[in-house]
Amino acid sequence: MPLTATNEVRAARWALLVQFALFGLVMASWVSRMPSIREALGVDAAQLGALLVVGGAGSLTGALTIGVLVARFGSRTALLGGTAGNVVGFGLIALATESGDVRLFIAGAFINGFCGALVNVPINTNAAEVERRLGTSVLPHFHACFSIGAALGALVAAGFAAAHISITAQILVVLMVVTTLRLVLLRPATALTFHAPITTETGSIATAETKDRRRGAVRQALGAWLEPRTLLLGVVLLAASLAEGTATTWLSLAVVDGFETPEAAGALAYGSFVIAMTVFRFLGTPLIDLFGRVAVLRVSGVATFTGVLVFVFSPSLATAWIGVLLWGCGAALGNPIAISAASDDPADAGPRVAVVTSFSTISSLVAPPLLGLLAAEVGARNAMLVIAAVAVVSFSVASQARRRPAPVLVSG
Incomplete structure (x- = not known):
């Protein structure tokens, strides 16, 4: 039976809807410009594919350790860490595309992959708590917002590309906007699971x-x-x-x-x-x-x-x-x-x-x-x-x- 939403639950719901959209946007915006990244790094398609596997390895490492981090430090700290880590990771990728240094790209891709889990698990855990508090199925709405954000990210990339703006500048602009919004929404998005555990x-x-x-x-x-x-x-x-x-x-x-x-x-x-x-x-x-x-x-x-x-x-x-x-x-x-x-x-x-x-x-x-x-x-x-x-x-x-x-x- 649906329950009455408190102001805290409503605020968490809207904050998380935006967090999911931001997650999709920041990921899709840079991968949508792979031709520019390939050219900036001076690699061919096969070499670029091998470099992207590093990001997958970072994601797997993050996925295998995030449970410990969330249980130990809580979802708010994990999400803050993921946000800060993305600043470092995307910053390194921006430097790599500007300088053509593949080593910087490898480091940035791994950090971003790892931090993806630091963002993904906290927002999903908090969204599930919103659903539990409301007593009705709303979790698919959050995942729909991720898809909308990804589509928006592709459009952003297309706009920057059409305007002949470098991939380096695009990454930095998107990163600044996304990071600011994530930090503004951090507290309401994690308010429901910030305190743990269950009382006896x-x-x-x-x-x-x-x-x-x-x-x-x-x-x-x-x-x-x-x-x-x-x-x-x-x-x-x-x-x-x-x-x-x-x-x-x-x-x-x-x-x-x-x-x-x-x-x-x-x-x-x-x-x-x-x-x-x-x-x-x-x-x-x-x-x-x-x-x-x-x-x-x-x-x-x-x-x-x-x-x-x-x-x-x-x-x-x-x-x-x-x-x-x-x-x-x-x-x-x-x-x-x-x-x-x-x-x-x-x-x-x-x-x-x-x-x-x-x-x-x-x-x-x-x-x-x-x-x-x-x-x-x-x-x-x-x-x-x-x-x-x-x-x-x-x-x-x-x-x-x-x-x-x-x-x-x-x-x-």
Whole structure:
């Protein structure tokens, strides 16, 4: 049953919606100008791809350690650290593009990858707490704002490129704006989870961390890796991330090669995918409250599976486009549902969300090169069948997302 939102919850909700949009914007704005970065560094496409793997390694390192950091220091400190780290990371990338120094780019890419987790986990944990306080499914709205921010970032990059403004200047301008807004919104965005842990008397969030909580932070974070339900929720998130990330990387190429169409058609197909996913993240959330997480996850898996099959085996681009839209709708809700389920118990939300989101990081690090090898053998369109197979796996473990009430401990 929906609950009445307090001013603090409302403020947190709006602050986090903007934080998600900023996260998408700052990431998409610089990767959208890869040709300029390649030229500034004096490398070819293969060398640039190898350099970007360093960022993926940083993301994986951050994903594997963020649970400890959040449990030990809290979400506000982690988010502040991620914000400060991005200033250093993007600053180094800006210097690299200005000087052509590849070593600076490597350092900046690794720091940014690591700090991505320091931003991603705190904002998702706090968004899940907003959802818990409201008593209704709103987490997909935050992820929709990330998609909107990413689209905005691409437009910003296109605008700077069209105006013939250097990538160095663009990075510094975007970084200054994003950092300022993040700092302004830091306090309201993290107000709901700033204090921890759970009190034994009321089951509510306490007014200060206890020494025992701090001493047990590492044990708590590592313990989340041993929980079968948390790991299976990670599989759900991996499937959703793979469905979304593969479309980002390969869909336009699969359209161009598979249907022998101009590059613009491939870009439009991917744009249709993003629009379908974003719209369904806004409009599909009532389905979660009406039918439950498990049913929505299973229908999403069927939609993804069907959409990919229609795309791969369609005889024409027109019918394949229907598959793209269905695929986008199917990929929309898996990510927020998995994170919401991992946050059912607010006392352990940070470490569990860190574990679950690490599966997304692993997917983004491993999937592109593996799918690239597969695409070289069977074609980009046929390689998409991997997504259909993973959707079946997600369907089979969807029951793990069933809502579990947070335990309320009573003092003896």
